Amino acid sequence: MCCVNLLQRVKDIVEREKQNRHVHECQFQEFLVFFFSETRCRLEVSHLSTCACLSDKRLYPTFFRTVPSDHFQIIGLVQLMKYFHWQWVGIIHSEQLYAEQGTAEFTNEAMKVGICVEYRLPFSETSQIISKLNAIVDMLRESSSKVVLLFMSLSVTKTFLSTMENYNITGKQWVGSESWITQADLASVERKNILQGAMGFALPQASIPGLGEFLLSLKPSDEPHSDIIKAMWEQFFDCSFSPSNTSAMCTGTEDLRTVSSDYTDVTHFRPENNVYKAVYLVAYALHALLQCENGFNPTTGKPCVNKSEVQPKLVLEHIKYVNFTTQNGAKVFFDENGESVAQYDLVNWQMKEDGSAEIVNIGHYDTSFPDGRHFKLKDNTKIVWGGNSDQVKTVSVCREPCPPGTRKATNKFMPVCCFDCFECPEGTISNQTNSLDCLTCPPEFWPNEKKDQCLPKPTEYLSYKEVMGALLTGFGCVGIFLSLLTLIIFLTHKETPIVKANNSELSFLLLFSLKLCFLCSLTFIGQPSEWSCMLRHTAFGITFVLCISCVLGKTIVVLMAFRATLPGSNVMKWFGPTQQRLSVLTFTLIQIVICILWLTISPPFPKMNTKYYKEKIILECALGSSVGFWAVLSYNGLLALLCFILAFLARKLPDSFNEAKLITFSMLIFCAVWITFIPAYVSSPGKFTVAVEIFAILASSFGLLACIYFPKCYIIIFRPEQNSKKHMMRKIQPITL
Numbered sequence: 001m002c003c004v005n006l007l008q009r010v011k012d013i014v015e016r017e018k019q020n021r022h023v024h025e026c027q028f029q030e031f032l033v034f035f036f037s038e039t040r041c042r043l044e045v046s047h048l049s050t051c052a053c054l055s056d057k058r059l060y061p062t063f064f065r066t067v068p069s070d071h072f073q074i075i076g077l078v079q080l081m082k083y084f085h086w087q088w089v090g091i092i093h094s095e096q097l098y099a100e101q102g103t104a105e106f107t108n109e110a111m112k113v114g115i116c117v118e119y120r121l122p123f124s125e126t127s128q129i130i131s132k133l134n135a136i137v138d139m140l141r142e143s144s145s146k147v148v149l150l151f152m153s154l155s156v157t158k159t160f161l162s163t164m165e166n167y168n169i170t171g172k173q174w175v176g177s178e179s180w181i182t183q184a185d186l187a188s189v190e191r192k193n194i195l196q197g198a199m200g201f202a203l204p205q206a207s208i209p210g211l212g213e214f215l216l217s218l219k220p221s222d223e224p225h226s227d228i229i230k231a232m233w234e235q236f237f238d239c240s241f242s243p244s245n246t247s248a249m250c251t252g253t254e255d256l257r258t259v260s261s262d263y264t265d266v267t268h269f270r271p272e273n274n275v276y277k278a279v280y281l282v283a284y285a286l287h288a289l290l291q292c293e294n295g296f297n298p299t300t301g302k303p304c305v306n307k308s309e310v311q312p313k314l315v316l317e318h319i320k321y322v323n324f325t326t327q328n329g330a331k332v333f334f335d336e337n338g339e340s341v342a343q344y345d346l347v348n349w350q351m352k353e354d355g356s357a358e359i360v361n362i363g364h365y366d367t368s369f370p371d372g373r374h375f376k377l378k379d380n381t382k383i384v385w386g387g388n389s390d391q392v393k394t395v396s397v398c399r400e401p402c403p404p405g406t407r408k409a410t411n412k413f414m415p416v417c418c419f420d421c422f423e424c425p426e427g428t429i430s431n432q433t434n435s436l437d438c439l440t441c442p443p444e445f446w447p448n449e450k451k452d453q454c455l456p457k458p459t460e461y462l463s464y465k466e467v468m469g470a471l472l473t474g475f476g477c478v479g480i481f482l483s484l485l486t487l488i489i490f491l492t493h494k495e496t497p498i499v500k501a502n503n504s505e506l507s508f509l510l511l512f513s514l515k516l517c518f519l520c521s522l523t524f525i526g527q528p529s530e531w532s533c534m535l536r537h538t539a540f541g542i543t544f545v546l547c548i549s550c551v552l553g554k555t556i557v558v559l560m561a562f563r564a565t566l567p568g569s570n571v572m573k574w575f576g577p578t579q580q581r582l583s584v585l586t587f588t589l590i591q592i593v594i595c596i597l598w599l600t601i602s603p604p605f606p607k608m609n610t611k612y613y614k615e616k617i618i619l620e621c622a623l624g625s626s627v628g629f630w631a632v633l634s635y636n637g638l639l640a641l642l643c644f645i646l647a648f649l650a651r652k653l654p655d656s657f658n659e660a661k662l663i664t665f666s667m668l669i670f671c672a673v674w675i676t677f678i679p680a681y682v683s684s685p686g687k688f689t690v691a692v693e694i695f696a697i698l699a700s701s702f703g704l705l706a707c708i709y710f711p712k713c714y715i716i717i718f719r720p721e722q723n724s725k726k727h728m729m730r731k732i733q734p735i736t737l
Contacts (some may be wrong), residue, residue: 007447024609025482027435043062043312043315043316043319044062044063044064044326045066045278045281045282046064046065046066046278047065047067047271047277047278048271048274049065049067049068050068050069050070050073050098050178051069051070051098051101052067052069052071052101052105053101055069055071055337055338057336057337057338062312062316063338064281064334064338064340065274065339065340066274066277066278066281066332066340067203067271067274067340067344068203068339068341069339069342070098070101070102071105072344072365072367073102073178073342073344074109074526075104076201076344076365076374076375077106077149077175077200077201077564077566078106078109078112078115079375080175080201080346080365080375080464081115081147081175082113082114082115083377084373084393084394085395085397086146086147086285086394086396086397086571087115087116087396087397087417087502088116088118088145088146088147088396088397088398088417089110089115089116089117089118089142089147089175089396090104090118090119090120090140090147090149091107091117091119091120091148091149091151092108092121092123092136092149092150092151092152092160093120093121093123093149093150093151093152093158094122094124094285095122095123095124096152096153096156098153098179099151099153099177100122102151102177102184103120105359106149106151107120111416114416115417116398116415116416116417116418118144118145118398119139119143119145119267120144120417121135123136123152123156123160125155126698131524133163135165136168140172141169141502144398145396146171146172146173146177146385146386146395146396147172147173147177147396148172148173148174149175149177150175150176150177150180151177152177152179152180153180154179154180154183157176157180157186158186159679161186161191161194161195164191165188165190165191165194168193169193170193172194172386173197173198173199173385173394173396174194174195174197174198174199174386175198175199175200177200178200178201178202178203178344181198181199181200181201181202181347181359182202182203182347182359184356184357184359186357187349187351187356187357188355189354189355191355192351192355195349195351195357196350196351196384197348197350197383197384197385197386197394198344198348198349198350198386198387199344199347199348200343200346200731201344201345201347202270202344202346202347202359203270203273203274203343204273204330204343204345204364205269205270205361206268206269206270206273206328206329206666207266207328207344208266208273208328209327209328211266212266213387215263215266216256216257217256217258218256219252220241220250227726232263233252234249234250234367235589236254236256236259236261236263237250237254239251239254240690265512272432273328273330273502276326276328276330277326277330277332277340278399280324280326281319281322281332282315282319284324285319285322286310286315286318288304288318288322289305289315289317289318290303290306290307291304291309293301293306299318299321300317300318316737320334320338330343331343331368331433341366341368342365342367343364343367343368344364344365344366345361345363346361346362346363346364346365346377347359347360347361347362348360348362348383349384350382350384351384360381360382361378361379361683362381362383363375363377363381363424364376364378367496368428368550370639397417398415398417398418399417399418399419399420401433401434402419402421402434403421403433404429404430404431404433404435404451404452405423405424405430405447405450405452406421406422406423406424406430406435407421407422407424407430407435407437407438408420408434408452412670418446420463423451424438424447424451424534425438426447426614426626427440427441427447427614428440428447428451429441429443429447429451429452429453430451431452431453438451441454442454443610444456444457444610444613445457445607446614452532452646457479457610457616458615458617458618459527459608459616459617459618459619460613460616460617460618460686461528461619461620461687462524462526462687462690462691462694463525463526464525464526468687468691469525472525472691472694472695472698473522475698476518476519476694476698477518479514479517479698479702480515480518480519482705483514483705484515486705486709486713487508487511487515489713489716489717490504490508490511490679490709490712491508493723496511496716496723497723497724498712498716498722498723499712499716503709505577505581506550506553506554506557506578506584507554507709509584510547510550510554510704510708511709513543513546513550513607514544514547514701514704514705515542516539516547517544517547517700517701518697518698518701519695520536520539520697521697521701522692523536523539524536524693524697525694526692527619528606528621529606529619530606532606532621533603533604533605533606533621533622534599534603534604536604536621537598537621537623537632538595540632540693540697541594541632541633541635541636542588542595543591544636544697544700545587545588545591545635545639546588547701547704548587548636548640548670549583549584549639550584550586551589551643551663551666551667551704551708552587552643552646553558553580553583553584554624554663555643555663556580556583556646557580571727578643589640590635591632591635591636594631594632594635595628598625598626598629598631598632601628602622602624602625602628603625604621604622604623604624605621605622606619606620606621606622607620607621607622609686612685612686613685613686618685620686620690621691633674636674637671638672640667640670640671640674641671643663644664644667644668644670644671647661647663662707662711663707663708666703666704666706666707666708667706669700669703669704670682670700670703670704673696673703674696674700676696677692677693677696680692681696
């Protein structure tokens with residue numbers, strides 16, 4: 001088996017491939033084929049055929065290649081755009097199988113990672129170029145995508161760029177395919193605005209050890225039958241091997257080191273390195289095949305094979321398991337489809353003032369690395385972006401990302417990248433960009449204005465510090481002060497007829513209960529707690545029953561006293577001081593029993609009401625048992641109604657003797673206040689519910705204090721002449737009840 005002057009032909013093969021890349025690879029026109037001597041070759045290794053169709057081992061079982069399949073280039077381009085968040089791109093491609101299949105696969109792979117293609121426009125060198133060119137130019141000017149993938153062979157790219165020179169196309173980030181992205185000779189002053197910042201993947205740049213020395217030492221005498229070497233020699237040294245009148249005769253001893261050309265520039269190679277790997281691939285396979293230890297091959301365990309028995313199928317068996325690294329660091333091994341490891345350099349075009357281009361390596365793509373780490377940018381590498389900007393990265397999206405506080409919704413009439421953003425509904429947030437759903441805040445939280453964060457809801461309760469709470473507290477204190485002042489006046493004048501005539505014991509007890517009523521109103525102000533909730537409702541119920549019981553006792557005393565003045569009446573002995581005390585105690589004990597049952601079965605408790613207001617929490621006292629609350633209130637109402645009826649019956653008694661009229665007015669105010677309280681209490685929101693209850697307590701208490709005690713205080717202080725026994729014992733006219 002032999003390799004026919006492979007290294008000598010490297011340059012010729014590469015130059016030919018550069019000029020005619022990416023024709024239908026499936027026809028195997030671009031294969032580098034190794035011919036095995038004395039046999040017909042059945043093993044094929046390519047250094048430049050990238051068509052993904054060749055990966056099908058059912059059709060091409062003996063095909064291997066040291067160049068990555070176009071499939072890996074497509075995956076790399078998709079990862080590149082994903083890395084830079086280019087989600088909205090356009091594609092211009094040539095009308096060739098290579099480009100059409102590549103763009104179709106790119107579109108499919110891009111959709112998997114959320115990248116959308118705005119347009120796919122073909123470009124050709126046929127006679128229809130004008131119509132297609134106009135469509136391309138219009139799209140480039142009107143499209144919203146800033147990134148354009150130029151997927152073309154080298155020859156078509158030259159035509160396309162030459163045509164684009166006549167149009168002012170700027171502000172685009174061009175991404176090129178491997179076929180042209182490293183061809184610096186495409187650059188010119190006219191194309192500076194187009195190619196500035198262009199990016200793309202290229203075959204890795206490497207040097208081939210020993211190749212430079214070999215090529216520079218090559219002489220025509222080394223290959224006397226090679227017409228290619230003779231033609232190259234004549235071109236380099238402007239001579240001829242045959243007699244000529246225009247050129248000197250070539251001696252064949254000229255020194256190639258004195259010539260500067262692509263042939264002699266062997267510092268860095270890209271596709272040529274794949275030829276180098278292909279040679280070593282066969283060498284490693286042959287080495288593994290010809291190993292022999294104790295009559296058996298150590299790799300396969302089969303009997304040893306000598307050089308004369310080498311067959312392509314035997315080499316094929318060993319080539320599948322080859323895994324080595326060349327002297328220049330290139331990895332060579334194959335997967336189950338005969339694909340070698342995919343390695344690319346990410347290059348960036350950085351145009352100079354003279355129109356030339358510096359193609360800078362800014363990253364790499366290597367499928368031998370673990371998943372998720374195939375693509376990586378070099379650290380501290382300057383990148384020039386499309387539009388001649390080295391500071392602002394190109395942004396290419398159909399729609400700006402939905403900010404926090406909104407949710408992302410697809411539009412069925414548009415590509416997935418052209419989504420809609422909707423503000424989160426009330427009570428919900430989104431704290432991530434492009435959130436698909438809005439999250440509901442917990443009951444104790446509410447969104448901020450941007451709806452990107454749940455904040456604790458502000459609490460609301462009737463506080464001493466706010467105006468309404470301070471006013472109600474002030475009125476309660478005024479009521480306590482007036483009650484104390486009235487008590488002082490009555491104590492100071494307790495021996496006067498007007499105090500004695502109106503049942504002084506019940507009067508003092510009523511004043512005490514009124515002070516408790518005013519104090520009771522203060523328990524409703526402030527942040528609710530477990531004890532304050534139980535105290536406020538029970539204290540309210542018991543103090544008001546005590547108050548109404550005293551008024552009811554005074555009313556009964558008035559009626560009995562009038563009956564006692566009638567001839568033959570003996571009713572006062574049935575409702576004397578003892579009976580009055582017992583009646584007040586009994587009425588009050590009944591309310592106490594109701595309150596104890598309420599507190600035992602289901603007492604009031606502090607509650608955070610999150611339902612009435614969405615944006616704040618109401619701190620309130622839940623009733624616990626509604627039956628207990630309404631039982632307490634109903635009992636108060638029943639006693640007040642009874643007191644009002646009795647006072648109304650006694651309203652026409654002599655003015656100088658009884659206070660029935662005053663009690664009637666006070667009970668009328670009391671009943672009116674609490675009848676009005678019920679609908680107001682039920683319909684009032686939040687702290688206003690508490691304010692309504694406090695207002696009812698204060699209004700009814702002031703009504704009792706004003707109607708029953710203020711007239712007496714007026715007489716005691718300002719009309720002392722009427723505060724006499726003579727005035728109080730005026731003759732009573734007969735009245736029939």
